Amino acid sequence: MADKRNYWDHLFGQHGPGLAAFIRRRVRRSADASDLTQELYLRFLRADRAELIRNPEAYLYTVAVNLLREQSVLERRLGRAVDSSELAMDPALVNFRTPEEEVDLEGRVARITEMIDALPAKPRAALVLQYRDGLTYEEIADRLGVTTHAVKKYVMQGLALCRKRLAGLEGHSG
The missing domain is CATH 1.10.10.10 (Winged helix-like DNA-binding domain superfamily/Winged helix DNA-binding domain)
Known part of the structure; x- marks a missing residue:
């Protein structure tokens, strides 16, 4: 468990500020952004089989988009306004996936990352x-x-x- 936590602490240390800014730009209240960033970190800690994640950064942002989508749905149900206009991303990025679909997505993300790196x-x-x-x-x-x-x-x-x-x-x- 300590190794998993160290892994996520390291990744979140690297990408946390960018993730927090990503979330902050998509919600109206800064308190919501802080809560969602903390929830994002907790979800990372609960992730099983972190070693299968080939592109951790893409995974982090995909989880952030899923979390923002969930928040948007919750806000609508509660009748509070949330700026979800930027959440209208590719549905494949925000739908829940099976482990097999996640591995396939990770493979595609890895190929795209290689393409961008080139x-x-x-x-x-x-x-x-x-x-x-x-x-x-x-x-x-x-x-x-x-x-x-x-x-x-x-x-x-x-x-x-x-x-x-x-x-x-x-x-x-x-």
């Missing part, structure tokens, strides 16, 4: 900052020291390269 530095950074961290083009431009036009170009270039590589992978598997 991108040139600026397009990779722009994609990660936009899709993982939820930053705007202006915020990304500030971080990268470029114009917002350049950020748009990098995002489009990165997505185009990913699509091209994905099409190549699908051509080989069929």
